Amino acid sequence: MNTQSQSTDDLRDLYRELILDHARSPRHFGKLESTSHQAEGINPLCGDKLRLYLKIDADQTISAVNFEGSGCAISVASASLLTETINGLSTERALDYYANVVYLLTGVDAANPEIRLDLGKLKALEGVREFPSRVKCATLAWHALHSAINNTNDTVSTE
Amino acid sequence: MTGRSAKKPTADASDWRGSFPALHQEINGHPLVYLDSAASSQQPAAVIAAVQTYQECSHANVHRGVHTLSHRATEAYESARDRIADFINASNRTEIVFTSGTTDSINLVAQSFCRPTLKPGDRIVISHLEHHSNIVPWQMLCEQTGAELVVASIDESGQVDVSEITDLLDERVKLFALAHVSNALGTVLPVKEIIGIAKTRGIPVLLDGAQAVPHLPVDVQDLDCDFYTFSGHKMFGPTGTGVLFGRESLLEAMPPYQGGGDMILEVSFEGTTYNDLPYKFEAGTPNIAGFVGLGAAVKYLQCIGMQRICQHEKELLEYMTMQLSEIQDIRLIGTAANKASVQSFMLADIHPHDVGTILDHQGVAIRTGHHCAMPVMEYFGIPGTARASLALYNTRDDVDALVAALHAAHKIFS
Numbered sequence: 001m002n003t004q005s006q007s008t009d010d011l012r013d014l015y016r017e018l019i020l021d022h023a024r025s026p027r028h029f030g031k032l033e034s035t036s037h038q039a040e041g042i043n044p045l046c047g048d049k050l051r052l053y054l055k056i057d058a059d060q061t062i063s064a065v066n067f068e069g070s071g072c073a074i075s076v077a078s079a080s081l082l083t084e085t086i087n088g089l090s091t092e093r094a095l096d097y098y099a100n101v102v103y104l105l106t107g108v109d110a111a112n113p114e115i116r117l118d119l120g121k122l123k124a125l126e127g128v129r130e131f132p133s134r135v136k137c138a139t140l141a142w143h144a145l146h147s148a149i150n151n152t153n154d155t156v157s158t159e
Numbered sequence: 160m161t162g163r164s165a166k167k168p169t170a171d172a173s174d175w176r177g178s179f180p181a182l183h184q185e186i187n188g189h190p191l192v193y194l195d196s197a198a199s200s201q202q203p204a205a206v207i208a209a210v211q212t213y214q215e216c217s218h219a220n221v222h223r224g225v226h227t228l229s230h231r232a233t234e235a236y237e238s239a240r241d242r243i244a245d246f247i248n249a250s251n252r253t254e255i256v257f258t259s260g261t262t263d264s265i266n267l268v269a270q271s272f273c274r275p276t277l278k279p280g281d282r283i284v285i286s287h288l289e290h291h292s293n294i295v296p297w298q299m300l301c302e303q304t305g306a307e308l309v310v311a312s313i314d315e316s317g318q319v320d321v322s323e324i325t326d327l328l329d330e331r332v333k334l335f336a337l338a339h340v341s342n343a344l345g346t347v348l349p350v351k352e353i354i355g356i357a358k359t360r361g362i363p364v365l366l367d368g369a370q371a372v373p374h375l376p377v378d379v380q381d382l383d384c385d386f387y388t389f390s391g392h393k394m395f396g397p398t399g400t401g402v403l404f405g406r407e408s409l410l411e412a413m414p415p416y417q418g419g420g421d422m423i424l425e426v427s428f429e430g431t432t433y434n435d436l437p438y439k440f441e442a443g444t445p446n447i448a449g450f451v452g453l454g455a456a457v458k459y460l461q462c463i464g465m466q467r468i469c470q471h472e473k474e475l476l477e478y479m480t481m482q483l484s485e486i487q488d489i490r491l492i493g494t495a496a497n498k499a500s501v502q503s504f505m506l507a508d509i510h511p512h513d514v515g516t517i518l519d520h521q522g523v524a525i526r527t528g529h530h531c532a533m534p535v536m537e538y539f540g541i542p543g544t545a546r547a548s549l550a551l552y553n554t555r556d557d558v559d560a561l562v563a564a565l566h567a568a569h570k571i572f573s
Binding site: 045133 | 509512513528543
């Protein structure tokens with residue numbers, strides 16, 4: 001029974017209220033008209049597909065960020081939280097968040113970021129770590145961010 | 160043989176279930192409820208034991224040595240061919256070509272049967288229901304030859320339209336490749352009727368039987384198809400095994416698919432004489448242990464009888480469909496009158512991937528996503544579905560556990 005209640009706790013930890021709220025009502029959702037950078041992220045395994053739009057000013061400030069697409073609760077919530085987090089930040093700081101989130105989700109030492117940030121709301125994503133098959137859903141938008149800022153214009157795929 | 164595998168299944172699904180060791184475990188603190196057999200089925204103890212016995216006592220290369228083990232390995236491998244020929248009622252064992260799976264079987268037909276003669280203006284016809292393995296090999300073939308791929312449509316229930324197919328099958332069509340049972344929706348296609356129409360126009364027909372063979376009695380002579388393809392791992396055998404049935408006269412005329420050992424009679428640098436059927440299409444050392452396991456799986460199915468399995472699954476699918484349809488906010492995808500084994504669905508606006516995770520945490524294994532049939536998902540305007548698929552070992556208890564787990568998913572997202 002311990003295993004059973006542990007597993008139920010894991011599930012509640014994954015689908016926290018904050019995650020469900022962002023999945024139901026994603027922030028900054030929809031196409032951004034005047035965009036300077038964008039990237040697409042796809043997760044072929046489950047069909048998640050999103051496009052991230054950024055407006056990066058001359059001083060490297062992200063002055064607008066939106067996303068559109070469809071996906072599971074985890075990928076949509078993660079993308080929504082991303083837009084709330086990086087809006088108004090420098091691209092450098094946004095990439096610091098990218099590194100911190102990837103480390104939070106994967107715990108891989110190689111991803112250990114040089115600068116540790118207080119992740120605030122983004123900590124709601126940490127429950128995903130207990131669900132290896134869902135980590136890619138949560139990292140999808142962040143990899144798209146990395147691609148968009150680096151202007152590679154590539155489609156990011158989890159596979 | 161273990162004691163368990165020696166027990167001949169005679170009673171019902173709960174007895175059959177006892178033959179499958181993998182089903183008797185807990186997942187996340189719950190008894191495993193395995194409803195993903197359309198992706199890959201579990202193996203009975205008889206199959207596991209047959210593979211192990213082969214590895215321990217009989218392994219050597221086939222068709223090569225004069226020593227005892229080589230003889231045993233050859234006999235074990237070839238007796239699987241005899242059993243499979245009997246199982247699908249092929250008129251001759253030479254019509255049974257061993258491949259790595261349905262995908263391999265279809266690619267073989269595309270490249271060896273179609274490619275040498277296909278030219279611009281010719282057509283290959285498939286349906287909108289197909290698995291990617293019965294789409295992409297034909298797209299590649301058409302790119303190689305300049306032929307055109309034509310797709311027969313489906314309706315809202317997930318069934319093809321025979322009158323539309325009748326119109327499509329004109330003199331330009333060089334092959335019609337069709338699923339016997341849809342993997343994403345469970346639709347049983349009216350293949351016999353369609354083959355009858357194709358025959359009157361001299362058009363060869365390939366059936367993708369991967370989702371049919373584990374669930375329905377299949378008789379290739381009665382169907383009168385030219386090619387029939389299926390996979391071992393969906394019919395309680397090991398992965399990496401597949402079968403191509405081909406009409407002997409067609410296989411005889413086809414060039415080899417791959418060159419190598421075992422597919423030759425004589426090799427010199429001036430030229431090579433190819434081996435007889437079916438070995439002409441089996442280059443290289445095959446997956447011997449895999450086919451020994453597949454032979455054991457077929458024996459297991461024959462012991463129970465496909466008619467009984469079909470009847471059991473039909474009743475269980477009706478029960479599952481009824482139980483699912485009573486869940487609030489559920490949308491059943493695939494509602495054709497004639498179906499087998501599979502029910503796809505969407506639960507409210509919850510993404511199938513989330514449904515899958517929540518179910519897994521209650522021990523219920525289902526498939527979520529596009530099921531390698533993206534055009535089907537596109538037709539229904541959805542990114543994917545949750546899919547529960549049945550096999551002979553499932554029971555009403557499994558369906559009840561599925562329904563309870565779906566209620567829990569609904570609650571989390573409500």
